[in-house]
Amino acid sequence: MEHSQRFQNKVVIVTGAAQGIGRGVALAIAREGGQIVLADRSDLINDVVAEISQLEAKAIVANVDLETYAGARQMVEASLAIFGRVDILINNVGGTIWAKPYQEYEEAQIEAEIRRSLFPTLWSCRAVLPAMIAQQHGVIVNVSSIATRGINRAPYAAAKGGVNAVTASLAFEHAEDGIRVNAVATGGTEAPPRKIPRNANKLSKDEEVWYQGIVDQTLSTSLMHRYGTIAEQVSAILFLASDESSYITGTVLPVGGGDQG
DSSP states (O other): OOOOOTTTTOEEEEESTTSHHHHHHHHHHHHTTOEEEEEESSTTHHHHHHHHHTTTOOEEEEEOOTTSHHHHHHHHHHHHHHTSOOSEEEEOOOOOSOOSOGGGOOHHHHHHHHHHHTHHHHHHHHHHHHHHHHHTOEEEEEEEEGGGSOSSOHHHHHHHHHHHHHHHHHHHHHGGGTEEEEEEEEOOEEOOOOSSOSOOSOOOHHHHHHHHHHHHHHHHHSTTOSOEEHHHHHHHHHHHHSGGGTTOOSOEEEESTTOOO
16 A cells, blocks of 8 residues: 655654554554654553664654653653654553443542543643644644443543543644644454553453443444454544644544444
């Protein structure tokens, strides 16, 4: 497949870039001429750097914990130190840790879901905005989820609902600064097994049933009655990150086979 050069001379931060959709986004941007900051707290990120080097693109690693503001600041500072700017931020960190009816969640689990799927986006936006405001241009693409309306993951749904809200609010606040802010609400996505799972514990019998409930609901509420591919999610993210979407801001684009979330 031939690729355009939509990201030629663009500096792009991709968070959660070690696996899954984040890795797919990083590789696609490298193919299209971008210079990339790969942010992840897993050492697997070094494998992605090696893949990108084979594409003759420039990438650096920010091995940071984006559940903290300090980690987000370190990530942005690395981009500014090496590249001098940040043109695009793609906030991809997040994902369901547990799948169960809300009354089955423990207090610590609820807090962990919010830390995992809302705070990395909040902190990363806060960290990058001063640089984008100073340069009077920038694009932020937040990865949300159609799971804001779904079963057996209410804390995750709340976190991604927060991502949608901050997307709209920041778009409103910073249009005058030349900054666009959008989100992709990903639907169920076929992906290889995670090398580092979000929840390393073996599922109980109840948890297997509850997780299967999510799968069944996802397939039934998608008009296409299937999961999407990583490539289908990446294409939507790259569209919103590129100049092709220059008159779009404050929008949450569902990519779930017709499920609006």
